[in-house]
Amino acid sequence: xxxxxxxxxxxKETPSDATVASHRYMLRAGMMKQxxxxxxxxxxxxxxxxxxxxxxxxxxxNKAGAIEMLMPTIQSAxxxxxxxxxxxxGPEMLRITDRHxxxxxxxxTNEDMITDVFRSFVRSYxxxxxxLYHIQWKFRDERRPRFGVMRGREFLMKxxxxxxxxxxxxxxxxxxxxxxxxxxxxxxxxxxxxxxADTGPIGGDLSHEFVILAESGESExxxxxxxxxxxxxxxxxxxxxxxxxxxxxxxxYAATEEMHNADEFAKxxxxxxxxxxxxxxxxxxxxxxxxxxxMKATVMDSDGKPQVAMMGSYGIGVSRLVGGIIEASHDxxxxxxxxxxxxxxxxxxxxxxxxxxxxxxxxQIYQKLVVAGVDPLLDDEKGSIxxxxxxxxxxxxxYQIAVGPRGLKEGQVEVKDRATGEKQNMxxxxxxxxxxxxxx
RNA sequence: CGGGGCGUAGCGCAGCCUGGUAGCGCAUCUGUUUUGGGAACAGAGGGUCGCAAGUUCGAAUCUUGCCGCCCCGACCA
Numbered sequence: 001x002x003x004x005x006x007x008x009x010x011x012k013e014t015p016s017d018a019t020v021a022s023h024r025y026m027l028r029a030g031m032m033k034q035x036x037x038x039x040x041x042x043x044x045x046x047x048x049x050x051x052x053x054x055x056x057x058x059x060x061x062n063k064a065g066a067i068e069m070l071m072p073t074i075q076s077a078x079x080x081x082x083x084x085x086x087x088x089x090g091p092e093m094l095r096i097t098d099r100h101x102x103x104x105x106x107x108x109t110n111e112d113m114i115t116d117v118f119r120s121f122v123r124s125y126x127x128x129x130x131x132l133y134h135i136q137w138k139f140r141d142e143r144r145p146r147f148g149v150m151r152g153r154e155f156l157m158k159x160x161x162x163x164x165x166x167x168x169x170x171x172x173x174x175x176x177x178x179x180x181x182x183x184x185x186x187x188x189x190x191x192x193x194x195x196x197a198d199t200g201p202i203g204g205d206l207s208h209e210f211v212i213l214a215e216s217g218e219s220e221x222x223x224x225x226x227x228x229x230x231x232x233x234x235x236x237x238x239x240x241x242x243x244x245x246x247x248x249x250x251x252x253y254a255a256t257e258e259m260h261n262a263d264e265f266a267k268x269x270x271x272x273x274x275x276x277x278x279x280x281x282x283x284x285x286x287x288x289x290x291x292x293x294x295m296k297a298t299v300m301d302s303d304g305k306p307q308v309a310m311m312g313s314y315g316i317g318v319s320r321l322v323g324g325i326i327e328a329s330h331d332x333x334x335x336x337x338x339x340x341x342x343x344x345x346x347x348x349x350x351x352x353x354x355x356x357x358x359x360x361x362x363x364q365i366y367q368k369l370v371v372a373g374v375d376p377l378l379d380d381e382k383g384s385i386x387x388x389x390x391x392x393x394x395x396x397x398x399y400q401i402a403v404g405p406r407g408l409k410e411g412q413v414e415v416k417d418r419a420t421g422e423k424q425n426m427x428x429x430x431x432x433x434x435x436x437x438x439x440x
Numbered sequence: 441c442g443g444g445g446c447g448u449a450g451c452g453c454a455g456c457c458u459g460g461u462a463g464c465g466c467a468u469c470u471g472u473u474u475u476g477g478g479a480a481c482a483g484a485g486g487g488u489c490g491c492a493a494g495u496u497c498g499a500a501u502c503u504u505g506c507c508g509c510c511c512c513g514a515c516c517a
Contacts, residue, residue, distance in 0.1 A: 011467095012451070013451050015451075016452070017446090017509065034509090037508085092515090140516075143514090143516085144511095144514095144515090146510080146511080151517090157517055209517095280517065281517080283517060315517050316517080317517040320517065351475085352476090383475095384476095384478070384479060385475070385477055385478095386475095387478050389476090389477050389478085390477070390478055402476080404476055407476085
């Protein structure tokens, strides 16, 4: 993409109503625009990151054996009345009536609807287990939206639902998602720690939150320090036994504020005790027959008797992750994107558009990076050098290649690693090679 | 939902206390000169001061109501 043809409305000054880093930078970097409290337009740069995160989440779900589908945002109140949640959910749920005065709602979650899908089509225990998911916009009319996309009212969420014949089998599904989440967050370039969590209004008795540590986190969390640096499982057989992965993590103390036990925490060696602020980016629940029982979602077991399906649900806040990743990865100059989710792989800065050699070399580098699949952004705008560098720092692409007359006299361009700040001079060919290899 | 704050040009703000025809910086547009880390000069455009009612000869300014947004807390992907 050429900057001169892109749509990147940057803000030089920080909007006064943005107080946390991710909110400030998302506005300043032209990633989004607020429409009303907790509701945002995703501008091209932000949309690109959102879609990259979504795709990684999708790929890891598919690896774990979950099957993608898509349920609507607007739901009929009927299903919610069956489970009793229409009354239980409270004002956080946005209720709508259509032209015929039918009660509708903008879905805050989809347990009721997926359970209806399941009971409509699944008859036999032989069809189990099943894990179904979708990535869809949700709406929760939060009492207090804040921190940009970190607590928006409209948000994009991946929610998976598992169906099993027995609790024992359901726990296996839980382990699959637990494992998939560890890999997902690792690929996104963040360190998310699974923590024992309160099940909240969704109910159930087995639940973990995946939390990234950041000063701006909304809640206090406590864990063993080793959990933060623990390597992800990587390639595993999702049909095999995954309990060791779960047990390895849960053997060490980790809990959110609601589940915190100070006595247990105190047993951790002092240098391994970690109490910090955390951002919840994923939450998994096992809740048994909470929805399947009232909705009569049953399958025939091997004895020909109907059995209520045992369910779990597994959410990842995709839009929240955009903010969460920035909270975990930024500096005073702007965002530092992990390579896997960066909106563009590298920025090519033509420091002097109109200068024959600078035009030619920056264009060549750009073209070759396109072919190499790096998806570069070419800054071909006229303007001062300082503006160019600070703009690239702000939007946080992993690499910057600066091409200007001064360096070209020596046959050199400057490659900067955004994360480390390290700069090296090299030939244009070497720069292309260096950046292409980083994304190989 | 309790407490606090804010709404004046695209963005950031001053003006309000003490009423008198709306200002600064940045951005934008034109021209000239610049150019290796947020350039300089000259000129130009851009506002029903959140909305409504009231007080007044006169309201951005005082009064009342409403709307919107932010922050802290309690609750949540």
